[in-house]
Amino acid sequence: MNPEKNSPKMFLETVKKLREIIQETKVPIGGKLPSERVLAEQLQVGRSTIREALRSLELLGLIETRRGEGTFLSDYRKHQLVEVLSTFILQDIKTYEDVNETRQTLEKDAIRVICQKDKFKQHRIWDGFLLKLREEQVIREEIIREIIVLVGNRLTLKIWFLLKQFAGDPYVKEMSMDETTIWIEILENVKNGDEYKAISLYNQWLLLMNRSEV
Amino acid sequence: MNPEKNSPKMFLETVKKLREIIQETKVPIGGKLPSERVLAEQLQVGRSTIREALRSLELLGLIETRRGEGTFLSDYRKHQLVEVLSTFILQDIKTYEDVNETRQTLEKDAIRVICQKDKFKQHRIWDGFLLKLREEQVIREEIIREIIVLVGNRLTLKIWFLLKQFAGDPYVKEMSMDETTIWIEILENVKNGDEYKAISLYNQWLLLMNRSEV
DNA sequence: TAAAGTCGAGTGGTCAGACCACTTTGTAAT
DNA sequence: ATTACAAAGTGGTCTGACCACTCGACTTTA
Numbered sequence: 001m002n003p004e005k006n007s008p009k010m011f012l013e014t015v016k017k018l019r020e021i022i023q024e025t026k027v028p029i030g031g032k033l034p035s036e037r038v039l040a041e042q043l044q045v046g047r048s049t050i051r052e053a054l055r056s057l058e059l060l061g062l063i064e065t066r067r068g069e070g071t072f073l074s075d076y077r078k079h080q081l082v083e084v085l086s087t088f089i090l091q092d093i094k095t096y097e098d099v100n101e102t103r104q105t106l107e108k109d110a111i112r113v114i115c116q117k118d119k120f121k122q123h124r125i126w127d128g129f130l131l132k133l134r135e136e137q138v139i140r141e142e143i144i145r146e147i148i149v150l151v152g153n154r155l156t157l158k159i160w161f162l163l164k165q166f167a168g169d170p171y172v173k174e175m176s177m178d179e180t181t182i183w184i185e186i187l188e189n190v191k192n193g194d195e196y197k198a199i200s201l202y203n204q205w206l207l208l209m210n211r212s213e214v
Numbered sequence: 215m216n217p218e219k220n221s222p223k224m225f226l227e228t229v230k231k232l233r234e235i236i237q238e239t240k241v242p243i244g245g246k247l248p249s250e251r252v253l254a255e256q257l258q259v260g261r262s263t264i265r266e267a268l269r270s271l272e273l274l275g276l277i278e279t280r281r282g283e284g285t286f287l288s289d290y291r292k293h294q295l296v297e298v299l300s301t302f303i304l305q306d307i308k309t310y311e312d313v314n315e316t317r318q319t320l321e322k323d324a325i326r327v328i329c330q331k332d333k334f335k336q337h338r339i340w341d342g343f344l345l346k347l348r349e350e351q352v353i354r355e356e357i358i359r360e361i362i363v364l365v366g367n368r369l370t371l372k373i374w375f376l377l378k379q380f381a382g383d384p385y386v387k388e389m390s391m392d393e394t395t396i397w398i399e400i401l402e403n404v405k406n407g408d409e410y411k412a413i414s415l416y417n418q419w420l421l422l423m424n425r426s427e428v
Numbered sequence: 429t430a431a432a433g434t435c436g437a438g439t440g441g442t443c444a445g446a447c448c449a450c451t452t453t454g455t456a457a458t
Numbered sequence: 459a460t461t462a463c464a465a466a467g468t469g470g471t472c473t474g475a476c477c478a479c480t481c482g483a484c485t486t487t488a
Contacts, residue, residue, distance in 0.1 A: 011269055011441080035468060046443040048262055051469090052269040055225055059270040067469045068450035098369035105370065109319040155312040156319065159373065224470070249439060260472040265440090281440045282479035 014053040017043055022073060033063065033071040103163040104206065106156055108199055110148045111186070115195035125150070126191045133184050143183060147190075178208055224259065228267040231257055236287060247277065247285040317377040318420065320370055322413055324362045325400075329409035339364075340405045347398050357397060361404075392422055 018039070027033060036054065040047040054071060057063045064074035129143055141164070148157050182205045189198040232253070241247060250268065254261040268285060271277045278288040343357055355378070362371050396419045403412040 012273075015273065037468080040443095048265075048444090049442065051262075052266055052441095054469095055266040056270045056273040059226075059229065059274070065469065066451085068452075068467080070451095070468060095369070098367045101367050102370050102373065105320065105323040106316075109323065153312045153315050156316050159316070251439080254472095262473090263471065266470095268440095279440065280480085282438080282481080284439060284480095 011049055011052045011056075014043060014045060014049055015056060018053055018057065027073045029073055031073050033073065035070060099163050103160060106148070106160045106163075107144055108202060110144075110151045110156070111190065111198050111202060112195050113151050114147055114190055115193045115198055126187050130184060130187055133180055133187070140179065140183060143187070179205065182208065225263055225266045225270075228257060228259060228263055229270060232267055232271065241287045243287055243289050245287050247287065249284060313377050317374060320362070320374045320377075321358055322416060324358075324365045324370070325404065325412050325416060326409050327365050328361055328404055329407045329412055340401050344398060344401055347394055347401070354393065354397060357401070393419065396422065 021039075021042075022033070033039070034042065036047055036050050040050045043050065054063065054065070058065060061074060063071055065071045125146060129146070145160075148160055151157075182201055186198050186201045186205070189201065235253075235256075236247070247253070248256065250261050250264050254264045257264070268277065268279070272279055275288060277285055279285045339360060343360070359375075362374055365371075396415055400412050400415045400419070403415065
C-alpha cells in the first residue's frame with residue numbers, strides 16, 4: 001500500500017522531471033542533454049521509460065535528437081506538432097472556427113492597444129508598410145505580426161503564432177486590391193490612434209475574407 | 215544514397231501509421247484501439263516503438279490509456295493542446311503581466327461578443343447574477359466564466375481557464391463593495407447590449423484591482 | 429436458481445539486455 | 459604533421475520477461 005509506489009503514469013512523472021532537469025541545469029537552446037542511459041540511471045528508471053518521455057517531447061518539438069550525437073534542446077518553433085495535431089483536431093469544423101475566432105480576438109486587441117499607446121502612433125514602421133502596400137506585394141500576416149510584436153506581450157505573440165499555424169490560413173495568399181485598400185486605411189487609422197475606425201475596418205476585412213473564401 | 219534506407223525517425227513513421235489506422239478503421243471517439251502487441255505485429259515493429267508513438271499521442275491528449283483495459287481514442291474536443299503548449303511556453307515567460315494582459319484580452323472580447331449577440335441580451339442568467347450580487351457573495355470568477363462559456367468558443371475557454379491558473383489571481387477573493395457595484399453596472403449594460411459602457415466599466419474595475427493589489 | 433467468489437486471459441507499465449547505425453574522438457601508422 | 463583506423467559513446471530498435479490491473483467466464487456456495 002505504498003501510495004508513492006502506485007505512481008500512475010510514471011512516464012508523465014518522467015516528463016516532468018526532465019523539464020526540471022532542463023531548467024535547473026540551465027541547458028541553453030541548442031544545448032546538449034545527458035544521454036538516455038545517464039538519465040535513466042539518474043532518475044532511477046529504465047531506459048525505455050526515459051525514451052518514451054523523450055519521444056513525447058520530441059514530437060512536441062521541444063527537443064531534437066541526432067543519432068550518434070545526442071539529444072538537444074531545440075528551438076520550439078517546429079512544425080511537427082501542428083501536422084500531427086491538425087489531423088486529429090481540425091477535422092471538427094467547430095474547432096477550426098474556434099481557432100480563427102480566438103486568433104481574431106488577439107489581433108483586434110493588439111490593434112486596440114497599439115491605437116491607445118501614444119508612442120506607437122508616429123511609428124515609422126507604419127509608413128514603411130504603407131509604402132510597401134502601395135508599391136509591392138505585402139502579406140497581411142507581416143503587418144499583423146508586426147502589430148502584435150509591437151504590443152510587446154510575448155505570451156500573446158506565441159499563442160497567436162501557434163493559432164496561425166493551425167488555421168488553414170488565407171494569411172499567406174497575396175492580397176487582393178480590396179484588401180490592400182482596407183489595410184491601408186487600417187494603418188492610417190492606427191497611425192492616428194483612431195481605435196474604433198481601425199477595428200471597424202478590420203471587421204470589414206473579416207467580412208471580405210469570409211465572402212471570398214467560399 | 216538510399217533515401218528509403220535513411221530511416222527518418224521510425225517512430226515518427228509509426229505515429230503517422232497509427233493515424234492512418236485510426237482513420238481507416240474509423241475508430242469512434244472513445245473507441246478502443248488494437249492492443250500494443252497487436253499493433254506491433256500489424257505494423258511489423260517492436261512493441262517499444264509502438265509505445266513511444268502511443269506515449270507521444272497520449273501526452274498530446276489524443277489518446278487515453280487505461281491499464282488493464284486498453285488504449286482509447288479520446289475526445290479531441292478536450293485535447294490538451296493548450297495545457298501542453300503552455301507548460302513550456304509559460305516556462306520562459308515569467309511575466310505575470312503578460313499572462314494577465316492576455317487573460318484580460320479574452321475577457322474583454324467575451325464581453326463584447328456577448329453584447330453584440332442579441333440572443334444573450336435578455337438572458338435570464340444576468341438577472342440571476344444581479345440578484346446574487348445584491349444579496350449574497352458572488353465571486354467575479356463565476357461571472358466571467360459564465361460569460362466566456364456563453365460565447366461558446368471552447369478554445370478560448372480553455373486558454374482562459376489555464377491563464378487563470380497561472381495568474382496569481384485575485385479572482386477567488388471575495389468582492390469588495392466597490393467591485394460589486396461595478397459588476398452590477400457591467401451586467402446591466404451587458405443586458406442592454408451596451409458594449410462600450412460595459413468595456414469601459416470593466417476597465418474601471420481593472421484600475422480598481424490594480425490599486426488595491428499593492 | 430441465483431448470488432458470491434475465484435481464476436485466468438488480456439492489457440498496459442516497466443525493466444534489462446542485446447544488437448545496429450552513426451558520430452566523435454583518440455591513437456597508431458605513415 | 460597527416461592520415462587511417464579502431465574504440466567509445468549515442469540514439470534506434472527489438473526481444474523477452476515480469477508486474478499490476480481489468481474483465482469475463484467459471485466454479486462454488488447459499
